[in-house]
Amino acid sequence: MxxxxxxxxxxxxxxxxxxxxxxxxxxxxxxxxxxxxxxxGEHASYGTxxxxxxxxxxxxxxxxxxxxxxxxxxxxxxxxxxxxGLFALAFGTVDADECARELRSRGLSAPxxxxxxxxxxxxxxxRRWRNVMLPEAETRGVTIFAIEHRSAPELLPPAEPIDGAAxxxxxxxxxxxxxxxxxxxxxxYGSKLGLRLALDKTFPDWGMRLLFFRVGGVTIELAAPLxxxxxxxGDRLWGISYRTPDAAAARARLCALGFEVSEVRNGxxxxxxxxxxxxxxxxVATLLIEPSDRPPxxxxx
Numbered sequence: 001m002x003x004x005x006x007x008x009x010x011x012x013x014x015x016x017x018x019x020x021x022x023x024x025x026x027x028x029x030x031x032x033x034x035x036x037x038x039x040x041g042e043h044a045s046y047g048t049x050x051x052x053x054x055x056x057x058x059x060x061x062x063x064x065x066x067x068x069x070x071x072x073x074x075x076x077x078x079x080x081x082x083x084x085g086l087f088a089l090a091f092g093t094v095d096a097d098e099c100a101r102e103l104r105s106r107g108l109s110a111p112x113x114x115x116x117x118x119x120x121x122x123x124x125x126x127r128r129w130r131n132v133m134l135p136e137a138e139t140r141g142v143t144i145f146a147i148e149h150r151s152a153p154e155l156l157p158p159a160e161p162i163d164g165a166a167x168x169x170x171x172x173x174x175x176x177x178x179x180x181x182x183x184x185x186x187x188x189y190g191s192k193l194g195l196r197l198a199l200d201k202t203f204p205d206w207g208m209r210l211l212f213f214r215v216g217g218v219t220i221e222l223a224a225p226l227x228x229x230x231x232x233x234g235d236r237l238w239g240i241s242y243r244t245p246d247a248a249a250a251r252a253r254l255c256a257l258g259f260e261v262s263e264v265r266n267g268x269x270x271x272x273x274x275x276x277x278x279x280x281x282x283x284v285a286t287l288l289i290e291p292s293d294r295p296p297x298x299x300x301x
Contacts, residue, residue, distance in 0.1 A: 011216030
């Protein structure tokens, strides 16, 4: 059964959003999240620079190519062909070596961990980690890697709210992956990555099948159309749903800042309220969710 075993992946450590202009994208996400960045830095060995926003259960990374390096070499053609948008899922692990061994035992060609470092642009503070990069040929075209942090957590502080926490984004609720082959994608996220399958349901009225995989308080949602596909086109990262304490307050704040946001409406999960940020900021479909006060259950948001 997918996701029935113990997972070596303990969290969705962060999501990576590829952007062309890091300064401009940072301004967009400061206004979108209602929070100041936790980190502005660079990866000299990767050829990239980044801005990080640490939320309650994950962090958002804006990543831009700045020079020559392995990540820049992947980002440049990716941006040229796809444009800005969700680029990668980084799952947390406490032991990169054991993670690589376990993933290999599950049929993935996980290489040995690669050491990484990043320095904060203003203070010069350095953070260290180890990555286990998975081949995209085995992850259905989605960039997926595991990360073991080797630095103190306080080096990446929570992103401070600008105008109060009530209207700011507090956490990530779920990340949406579009797939044309839900059974194959389910095997990847369940049997191979070891995430817990919490929901697998068909919705004829929407023409969709949704599968929810849970890890560290975040949901990876696989969304598959019910209409048959002639071939497996692979998967694509598509959108993020963020939690906010007050959807109406968040909407009012964003509208005042020039964003176009739908009216607040009842969510599909009982007791929730949601609104959609129009225009896909930096190429990412974005939904805001005011969570229910009821005990958590497995429903589509």
